[in-house]
Each structure stands twice: as structure tokens, then as C-alpha cells.
Amino acid sequence: MTLKVTDLCIARGGIPVLTGVNFTLAPGAALILRGPNGSGKTTLLRTLAGLQPPLGGRIEAPPESLVYAGHADGIKQVLSVAENLTFWARVFGRRDIDAALAAFELAPLADRAAGTLSAGQKRRLGLARLLVTGRPVWLLDEPTVSLDAHATALFAAAVRAHLAEGGSALIATHIDLGLAEAAALDVAPLRARAPAPDDFDGVFA
Template sequence: MLTVTDLCCARGGLAVLTDVSFDVDAGKALILRGPNGIGKTTLLRTMAGLQPALAGSITYPEDEAAYASHADGIKSALTVTENLKFWADVHGLSDPTGLETALERFDLTDLRERLGGTLSAGQKRRLGLARLGVIGRKVLFLDEPTVSLDGFSVKLFADWLQNNHLAGGGVAVIATHIDLGIDAPELDLTPFKADPNAGGGSDEAFL
């Protein structure tokens, strides 16, 4: 479902990764590893189409990808349920079939009428991740998805990822420093680090 071939990408006008290639089949995940600054976020953003690649190709089904970063995307004045419906609607799903499952899987059922602005950091993170269960996208690019989560909540996320998203034929590429406890190969990006003197990067701002 996802094929990356000889991908080269840049950050702030400088090449950071070169000749990255891998495949992820439907129902599978890939864990990105490497030290801070190696280019995990840059790679995810490039694959998600948020910034241009310097070279190479990225192939996955059209309109099937979603990128989730550290930002939870919570609307403070909306309830938990309204937040999920909002994001489903943004992705063209006015009546999301996965809403109740997302609430249950991320332990949000009892919080469904709470305003987003009144949630704790961990609850906001769970709500931010629960969005992934209602937007109907098969290809997920996840950047440190478990930030602010305790051990119990990390397990909630891993269980949803393994037993709902992947079991349903989705794929996920995840940058993380922790062990999520899921059955997935790892890719260390260190060997793909670009020559710091290499040129060719765009001059666009990195957001």
C-alpha cells in the first residue's frame, strides 16, 4: 500500500536524508528510529505531501493519507464528541461510523460531553489520537504519537493501532523513541543521513 523509492528530503534548505527506500504492506506498520535531528519528522512530512521531496518517489492510494504531529488539534469550545465529529467532517465524513469505537478505544466515553479546553494534557492527547479513528484514512504518518501519555494510555493507542487500524487493512509509519509493543519492523534512519555539504534543498520555511 505504501512504497518509498530513493527518497531524498530537506529541512530548512538543507538535505537531511537521501536514498530512503522501503515498502509497507496493507495491515502493517513501520517504526522509524534514529537520534534527534536525524530527519524523522522531515521524512514523515515529505511522505504526507506537506513539503516537496528533493528526489525519489512516494506511492500510496490517493486521498488515503493523514499526518499527525505533536499538536492535538483540539477545539477548546467543543465537547469531545463534537471535536471528533468536526475532524470527521473535515475529511468528508459527516456521519463517522468509527466515533463510538474511537471513544471507547481511547477511554473517552465518560468524557464525551466535556469541553476540549477542560481536558488534561494526557486526555487531550488521547482525543487527538482518537481523531485518527474517525477520519477514514488508511495511511497514517505519526510523529511521536505518545507524547504526554502514561503507560496505560500508550497501551490504549497501541491496541487501537494493532487491532483496529492495522487489522482493518491500514498502514502506519511511526516515529517514536519508545517501545509501543506492536509487531512492526524498525528502520534506523542513521545510514540515510545526507552529506551536510550536499546542496539542492529548497529555501522554504520549515513549519
Template structure:
């Protein structure tokens, strides 16, 4: 098995204040890891740091094969159709065929709808469908089932299981059971002692 992600002694901050410190784990191909912890502990901050969207205070992150990140925001262009949104992301990542993503996330009937006209759940399914067109082996997801109904949660769970079966990996912050065989990392033991990091300010938490 290949390690898709290695996190070593990572300290991350929000608003110039360390929130988690000493975080370390590895994620191998075919495996999923669920991040747990109370609201505000720093799950989103940790995922953003792992995704390279903000610098760590200390420690290191290695994702040799790259990753795809699905955040709280779906990252859609409202003036583009479902098909056009997926085509944009597919071309950005050097892939071409969006048909499997439309099928797997039950979006075929919505392919020519403007993203701005979709319901919250439909937008979420489209946001998650982007993962399928990136070609990335590692999926990093922040509360991916928000706005999804039970049927769509089950659909998403099957998509992730198939991704893992193909040698991919998944790192997920969620409060619900996504229906996966996965390890769990409780973040409470990594809560940082409160201290301000002088001279360090962030645009995002």
C-alpha cells in the same frame, strides 16, 4: 497484500539543508514500520514529506489510498468539545459515527468537555482518536505516545493492532516500544551529506 505506501529514493530537507537522502521502503496492508534514529536526524521532516506537507527535494512518495497524519501537535480546537472536535474531523473525511473512536480511546466520559480544559494526556488521546474517524487505511504518526501514561500507551497499542488486523498500515516515529509487531527502519544510514540547497527555503522543519 496491497502496498499502502511506497517511498522511492527520497531526499528531504529542513531549513534548506538536506537531512536524509536515498530513503526507500514499502509498507503493505496489515504491517507497521517503526522509524528509529537520534534526535534531529529528520524523522519529523520525513513524515511531513510523506504526508504531503512539504515537498521532497527528490524521489517519490506513493500512497494510493491516502493517509491520516498525527503530528506532534494534536490539532484540536480548544473552544469545541471532545465530541465536536471528532464530529468536525469525521464530517471532513466523509464519515459519521464517532462513537467507536470515543470508546476505543476512553473518551466517553469527556465527550462534552471543552478540549481546552483537557490534560496533556487527554488531548493526546483525542488527537489520536481523530485517526479512527478518518477512514484512512494508512496512519502516519510522529511520537504518538508523548504525554500518555502507561495505561493509555497500552490502549493506543491495541487500537493500532486492531487497525492492522483490519488491513490497515502504520508508519510510526517513536523512541519507545509501542507494543506492536513491526518492522524497524534505522535512519542513520540515510543521513545526508551536509550541503545547502540554493534557492530552497522551508517554513517548517
């Protein structure tokens, strides 16, 4: 499934953040979003995921092909690791969670309540949700936060396996995931011009 973005303009709080965003993410490909903090990477991912509308431009991809993983892990604290994954699998019409447990080495923790996990373990569980969705296009915002080197390697391996199966990934990250085949998009040059202080109408356009 191909994600194509054409002349996209996005905003945060009504103020334009990025303009003229263009890229194509083909099956089997990864694209790394680069740029300093506050440059618009999260806003771009949230817009692509359908969590907020764009100001202009086109996003071409069936909504049911996309899955977004943001800063929150999206887990239910009172449920066990296995129950969390089972819940999300059923949301997406699926049942098998074994591959997700194995990919992120969560099988020994399957019966543990999510609320008792460490920050890194919770992050691994949050990322394991990606594997139970069955969706081909992953939109990932700083996915390695709270992960140690070994868990980061597990995540990178999961991404490589996803790409090998024809999936794709758009990843905002500041670290090197070792994805030699991944292209990069620096959003810094795409920053929108800030509205003049007296441009009241422009801010809320």
C-alpha cells in the same frame, strides 16, 4: 493500500536531511522509524504527508489514503470532545465517532470542553481523530507524548486493531509499543552529507 517510497531525498529549510530512503509499507504492516533527535524522522513524515515537497525520489500512494498526526493535537479548545471528533469525521465524509470514543476511553469526557482536558487527555483526543478519518495509512510522529502507561496501551491496541483491519502505520517513536510484528527503519545511516560552508548554491538547490 500500499505506500512505496523509492530513493527519496528530503530537506529541512532547504538543507538535505535524508537521502536514499527506500521502503514499502503494505496493508496490515507497521514500520517503526528509529533515529536520534534531529535525524529527520519528522521531516520524513511531513514529506510523506504532502506538507512539504521532496528534493527527489518517488512516493507512491494516493494522497487520500494518508493521514498524519504530528506533535500538535489539532483540537479546537472551545469545542467539546464529541464536537471535535464530529468535526473531523465530517471533514473526511464520515459521521460515526463512537468507536473512536471507546478506543481511547473518551466517552466519559464527551461533553467536556477540549480546553479543560489534561495534556494526556488532549493527546488521546488528538489520536482518536485517526479513527474517524477512514484513511488506511497512518503517519504518526511521537504519538505517545504526554500519555501514561495505560493510555499508551490504548494507543497500541488501536494500532493493532487498525492493522488487523488491513490498515498500516508508519510510527516515529523512541518507546517500545509492543508491536511484535512491526519492522524498523533506522534513518541515521541515511543522513545526507552536509553542504560545505561555501556551497551557497547547494544549500538552496
